[in-house]
Amino acid sequence: MLQKTKKFIDSIYFTNALKVTVAAVIPVVLFSLLGEFRIGFTIALGAFFTYPSDIPSSLKHKVNGVLFTAFLVSFINLAINIIFPYNWIFYPFLALLIFMLSMISVYGHRATMTSFSGLISISLAFSNINEGWAMVEHAGLILAGGLFYLLISLIFYYVRPNRYIELQIGECIKLTAKYLKLRGDLWTVKADRKLIIEKQLHLQVELNTIHENIREVLIRSSITTGSSNQNRKMLLVFISLVEILELALSTSFDHNKLHQKFDDHPKVLLTYQNLAYNLAANLKQLSKSLKNRKIYSSKYDLINDLASLNHAITDYESQVERNSASEGVLMLTTMLQYAEKQVEKINIISRAFTQKSLTEDLKGKDKDLEKFLAPHYYPLSTLTQNFSFSSAIFRHSLRLTITLLFGFIIGVFLPFQNVYWILLTIIVILRPSYGLTKERSFQRMIGTIIGGLIAFGILYFVHDNRITSVLAILCMLLGFSFTQINYKVSATFITMYVVFIYGILTPNISDLVQYRILDTLVGAVLAFVANHFLFPTWEFLNAPIHLKKSIAANQEYLKEIALFYNKKGTIPTAYRLARKNAFIEIGNLMASYQRMSQEPKSKQKQLPQIYKLVVLNHSLLSSLASLGTYIQSHKTTTASKAFNIVVETVESNLEIAITILDEKDLDDNFIKKDLALHFTALKDIRERELKEGEDTNTEDFKLKLQEAQLVIEQLVWLINLSENIVKATKTLKTN
Known part of the structure; x- marks a missing residue:
């Protein structure tokens, strides 16, 4: 329990949550002591409005984003107060805004x-309409509240400048470990492979999100402020x-075939599964150390685990007749090579945490990193192009x-006490996605009740404003903390915070x-x-x-693979x-x-x-990554005519x-285009190409033949997948 609390x-x-709580509480406490609670509370509102725009990014974009939002919410509040008395212009203005x-x-x-900050400021503007200089x-x-929040956020940033990226990298390591663990689960006899693959696909969504977060902070910070040792x-x-x-995705195995082939030799597969689990466990431990x-x-x-697998392969080879062992040994060797590469990558990460010099490991890998970032410019054309019912936004x-x-x-026209709370609820709940809106609607209602x-119940027994104030601060902190983790819990604490605040300010708390x-x-x-x-x-409209x-x-x-x-x-x-x-x-x-x-x-x-098309595209990506990884990690021959024919197909x-x-x-000609070459024909063509002027008994020639077989197997698999994608697409559009 203590460990979870610390985490x-x-x-x-x-x-x-702590940043916005500090930025909101300090002005309230300070000005309350001076007898000006209203001023402190308004400054706290400014901090609250500005807080959502403080997303992870480089320091420059962080400051610019928070500053823009602070001025925007202030302008919105002023504009609504000015125009509110004039109904004939107020409603069109509000709709346009x-x-x-x-x-x-x-x-x-x-x-x-x-946008969310601006909308929240609109809703709460109606809680206190002012006139004149007020x-x-x-x-x-x-x-002032927005600027004060920026100050607090910068203090937090300079106190622990690298903590966010450390936690994000730690979470990324953890999710990657989970992905490798699922790969290990595939080796369990009678495993539900369909369910495991679906879990991997869900995990891919999470990994994509965290990869983009890390790129935005890590790479953009390197560009704007230079590369420190910690950054490198x-x-x-x-x-x-x-x-x-990529390596995990690129190395796929036919588990059914392997289990059938090694039913009489279970030790070798169990040894590999143990290694696969230890790869994941090692990464998980790295994640914990960093966090x-x-x-x-x-x-x-892991080196000992690799040796155990190598020894198991040798035992298998010695126990099986030479002719029937060759295919099995090739399969097991491929598995061993995959594991060796993963151990090498994990060792690079380990060295990053234990050694000071990273020059050799990073050499060449940090080239053109800025091209991996989404550009930060806001052309008007992007906005105008979305003025269409085809745009979800x-x-x-x-x-x-x-x-x-x-x-x-x-x-306004029915006897509701606070119209702004209805607006606030709509803004918080209504999302572009039906599923998320439905989920948030129920969670918000349950949390509020x-x-x-x-x-x-607490206010019924507690009448000391000091205790109520402390409870309000704790509820605010916890409410913001759980916003991204558990919205129902967040809604519960935020409601308690609001009730406690009004419990201090007004006597008719039950009505409230x-x-x-x-x-x-409502x-x-x-x-x-x-x-x-x-x-x-x-979503069925967006899925295609x-x-x-x-x-x-x-x-x-x-x-790009073919070109390389x-x-x-x-x-x-x-x-x-x-x-x-x-x-x-x-x-x-x-x-x-998922949506x-x-x-x-x-x-x-x-x-x-x-x-079905999600799985087919995932399998296609896996096959492409496998082909690309092989080409990168092996000295390959000249690309054959057969290779280019298949790629074109x-x-x-x-x-x-x-x-x-x-x-x-x-x-019509496009539809009729088909591949007349099958696996055997492709293999024969490649063998003839390789034999021209080549000694067929050398080890080099055998390696080239192995390359031909592995590459052609991937090419035939690519053809099958692409044809299945065409068939599935036709079915999708005709039904």
Whole structure:
């Protein structure tokens, strides 16, 4: 329990919550002592409004983002107070303001959080409408609160400048270890491989998100402030983690075939599974060492595990007849080579934590890293292109605008105590995704009811304002801490915090609790109904778009692999970018499937077909990564004519699938194009090419034949996968 509490306190969620709590509590306490509670509370509101925009990034972008948000929320509050008395202009202005704030989400995560801050400031502006000079004073205090929050955030940053990236890298190591553990589970006899693969796909979504977070902070910080030793260390660890994931994805085994072949020799597979589990356990230990800032010392002897596997392979070879052992030995050797490469990558990470010099390990890996970042510019064209019902953000912006206006009108014309709480509930709950809105609606309602009842019960027995104040601060801290972890718990603590604050300020606390619960229920119901009936964005409409992007990304990755195989040399940046994009798009496709599975059954159109295409694209990416990894790690021969024919055929199949998804007419010659060469023919062609002027008895020739067999096996698998993708795509579009 103590360990879990320590881990929670050290988490980035708790740190962020602590920043906003400190920035809100200090002005309230300070000005309360001076007899000016209202001033302190308004400054605290400014900190609260600005806090969401403080997302992980380089210091420069952090400061710019928080400053922009602080000025924005202050301006919004002033504008609403000025225009509020004039109904004929107020309602059109409010609608336009809400809509445009929602639309800026097209510019990415930071813009989305700034949009959220602006919308929250709109809702709470109605809690205190001012006139005359008081309007300017109120807006100025909100701005002061935003600037004060920035100061607190910078203090936290300089006290522990590297802590965020350490925790993110630690979490990335942990998730990568979990991925390797799932690979080890595949070796269990009668394992539910379909379920394990689905877990891996879900994990891929999480890994994509954390990879992007790390790139944004780690690489952009290197560009803007230069590369420190700590930065280089974390960069080396991150690059190695990406390579471990690619290597794991690229090395796939036919587990059924292997189990059948080694049923009489179970020791060799058990030895490998033990090694696979120890790879994962070693990474998990590295993660704990980094998060706890302890000196890393491995509990696992991976070199000894490799030796045990090598010994098991030798035993197998000695026990089986030579002719029948060759195929099995080749399979086991491939497994051994995969494990050796993973141990090498893990050792690089270990050295990063135990040695000062990283020059050799990082050499060449930090080239052109800025190209892996999303550009930070905000062209007007991005906004205007989204003014269409085909844009999910445009539809969400319209939905949110209409729902908030409707909620405002209900709050004004019906006997509700605080219209702003209805608006706040709608803003917090209403998400572009149906599944998330539905989940948050129920969690918000449950959390509000539970929090209200608990807080009311405490206030019934506790009448000391000092105790109530301490409880309010603790609830605020915990409420913000759990926002990303457990929204129901977060809603419970935030409700308790609000009730405690009003318990200090007003005597009719029972009325307050009743109104707060009623306001929340109304807001939650409006949000849920709007998301279901008002310009709904069902995922079955977006899934083909993500599918097309994933196929196109795999197609581009294949082109880069073929180009590298033909030209040789060093791995170009374009190759690494294509690989990164393919990984991201398969994660986006899986995320689309996840959202679709949370929607009403009537809207889960062709869900099995979508999942089939997710798995096929994941298998295609695995095969491509396998081919690319082999070419990178082996001295290969000149690319054969057969290789290029197959690559062209696979590219053609993927292009057909994209054309079908675009609902375009296919050219007859395009459709009829087929591969006349099968595995045997390809192998024969390659053998004839290799034998020309070559001594067939040398070890070098045998290695070339092994290369031919391994590469051609992957090519035939690529053909089968691409053809299955075309068939599945046709089924998807015709049903």
